[in-house]
Amino acid sequence: MRNKKQVVEAYALAKDLYGRIGIDTEKAIERLTQIPISMHCWQGDDVTGFEQTDCQLSGGIQSTGNYSGKAKTPEQLRGDLEKAFTLIPGKKRLNLHAMYLETEGERVDRDEIEPKHFKKWVSWAKGHNIGLDFNPTLFSHDKANDGLTLSHPNKGIRDFWIEHCKRARKISAYFGRALGTPSVMNIWIPDGFKDVPVDRLGPRQRLKDSLDKILEEKMDPAYHLDAIESKLFGIGSESYVVGSHEFYMGYAVKNDTVLCLDAGHFHPTEVISNKISALSLFTNHLLLHVSRPVRWDSDHVVLLDEELREIALEIVRHNLVNRVHIGLDFFDASINRIAAWTIGTRNMMKALLIALLEPTDALIKLEQDFNFTKRLAYLEELKSYPWQAVWDYYCHKNGFPIGLDWMEEVKNYEAEVLAYRCK
Numbered sequence: 381m382r383n384k385k386q387v388v389e390a391y392a393l394a395k396d397l398y399g400r401i402g403i404d405t406e407k408a409i410e411r412l413t414q415i416p417i418s419m420h421c422w423q424g425d426d427v428t429g430f431e432q433t434d435c436q437l438s439g440g441i442q443s444t445g446n447y448s449g450k451a452k453t454p455e456q457l458r459g460d461l462e463k464a465f466t467l468i469p470g471k472k473r474l475n476l477h478a479m480y481l482e483t484e485g486e487r488v489d490r491d492e493i494e495p496k497h498f499k500k501w502v503s504w505a506k507g508h509n510i511g512l513d514f515n516p517t518l519f520s521h522d523k524a525n526d527g528l529t530l531s532h533p534n535k536g537i538r539d540f541w542i543e544h545c546k547r548a549r550k551i552s553a554y555f556g557r558a559l560g561t562p563s564v565m566n567i568w569i570p571d572g573f574k575d576v577p578v579d580r581l582g583p584r585q586r587l588k589d590s591l592d593k594i595l596e597e598k599m600d601p602a603y604h605l606d607a608i609e610s611k612l613f614g615i616g617s618e619s620y621v622v623g624s625h626e627f628y629m630g631y632a633v634k635n636d637t638v639l640c641l642d643a644g645h646f647h648p649t650e651v652i653s654n655k656i657s658a659l660s661l662f663t664n665h666l667l668l669h670v671s672r673p674v675r676w677d678s679d680h681v682v683l684l685d686e687e688l689r690e691i692a693l694e695i696v697r698h699n700l701v702n703r704v705h706i707g708l709d710f711f712d713a714s715i716n717r718i719a720a721w722t723i724g725t726r727n728m729m730k731a732l733l734i735a736l737l738e739p740t741d742a743l744i745k746l747e748q749d750f751n752f753t754k755r756l757a758y759l760e761e762l763k764s765y766p767w768q769a770v771w772d773y774y775c776h777k778n779g780f781p782i783g784l785d786w787m788e789e790v791k792n793y794e795a796e797v798l799a800y801r802c803k
């Protein structure tokens with residue numbers, strides 16, 4: 381544990397060291413404060429939601445683990461998020477799924493959702509001065525049991541999900557209007573086949589047609605942005621996913637929608653950091669689902685690993701902060717869920733800070749001079765620059781826990797709140 385005096389002294393040394401390579405640490409901190417990170421509500425309850433049904437999580441995604449204390453009501457989930465917000469510095473948003481609606485005991489099916497079912501979330505978000513993002517939920521429902529939704533051969537099922545998505549757009553725009561910041565609404569569907577299909581085209585034609593119908597009504601981008609998320613495979617869709625990367629990349633470029641890149645939705649050695657610059661030339665906005673696949677799309681809590689740092693560098697180096705929306709997408713039920721949010725979100729922020737402390741212009745100059753030896757030496761040296769002292773100071777200055785101090789707070793919350801939730 382560091383005391384405040386040590387934090388301030390270490391920062392003074394770091395500030396001096398960064399100053400010598402032309403980096404103003406105060407400016408970096410100021411810029412970091414402006415970058416929003418959309419925290420996903422579903423880490424708090426293992427992607428369960430608050431619908432009045434007992435449908436199990438489906439769609440080929442899985443939350444594994446049995447750590448006690450998961451949120452079971454909207455009040456509990458909001459309480460847990462509030463706790464996490466006190467441990468995570470910076471500008472936060474909340475990403476909600478349609479299944480987190482509140483209906484006062486009434487059974488409201490997915491094709492019946494309305495803005496009124498999210499009123500409490502909106503007034504809560506207002507109270508915390510945060511923006512909301514949204515997702516229609518096209519899994520964990522009996523009309524998704526065939527593993528197909530918007531691409532289903534049955535028109536009735538397609539129409540049901542089209543109606544759900546259209547209604548979700550209205551809710552998303554309601555968020556944007558009420559909170560004065562556009563809500564990014566991301567469509568992810570599980571559609572695919574376990575085994576090798578014969579007709580790869582038909583489902584894609586139907587998905588394209590469904591999306592065209594969903595997006596038919598033009599919406600004001602000041603309040604609402606449409607995003608679409610591709611996937612390589614899922615559990616039960618190992619051989620074929622209708623909404624592949626090529627499908628959605630083509631659709632997004634042609635129709636000017638936001639393209640969502642989930643870090644766990646590509647081949648094991650394929651990284652999303654290397655896609656950002658290329659796509660920035662052909663799309664106006666990207667959405668990221670920052671996640672961590674371990675052998676499969678396992679949605680582990682994100683580490684401060686090389687790929688996370690590369691993602692942040694790509695956003696900062698190319699000045700894409702206003703065009704790349706950073707969302708998180710992990711869910712680990714084997715550890716304390718508030719700690720999971722805290723570790724993952726703080727890691728995202730640390731990666732952004734490291735990127736903001738990079739002397740990019742000097743490095744580009746070396747590259748343009750073909751001085752690859754110095755470029756490599758410099759990049760390696762920067763890894764051990766004292767960014768952590770800047771991070772600690774940033775947390776301290778803004779009244780957030782320094783280092784591991786947040787763990788004590790999670791421990792107390794677990795003893796005082798989570799321990800009283802039945803299994």
Ligand SMILES: C[C@H](O)[C@H](O)[C@@H](O)C(=O)CO
Nearest residue numbers: 422441515568642669709
């Ligand atoms: C709950 C989310 O919508 C889901 O994780 C989706 O974004 C995804 O990544 C599915 O693999």
Ligand SMILES: [Mn+2]
Nearest residue numbers: 609642669709
């Ligand atoms: Mn995702």
